[in-house]
Amino acid sequence: MTSAESALDHSPDNRHTLACRKLIAAYAENHEHVDxxxxxxxxxxxxxxxxxxxxxxxxxxxxx
Numbered sequence: 458m459t460s461a462e463s464a465l466d467h468s469p470d471n472r473h474t475l476a477c478r479k480l481i482a483a484y485a486e487n488h489e490h491v492d493x494x495x496x497x498x499x500x501x502x503x504x505x506x507x508x509x510x511x512x513x514x515x516x517x518x519x520x521x
Contacts, residue, residue, distance in 0.1 A: 472506035 476499055483495035504513055 472502060476500075476503035476506050 479495065479499035479502055483491050483499060486492075486495075500514070501511070504511060510516075
């Protein structure tokens with residue numbers, strides 16, 4: 458667990474909160490060089506939390 462994640466430990470434990478915590482932690486650790494894998498991990502958790510399929514982003518982009 459990163460220091461940013463540990464600072465956010467007091468948050469309620471649910472999937473929506475977890476997705477937000479992961480995104481905030483990824484950005485807070487090094488906002489100039491965010492690790493893309495951390496963002497993808499947060500996105501996967503967020504999609505699951507909102508009941509969206511893993512292909513949601515691709516499908517949304519096709520509709521633009």
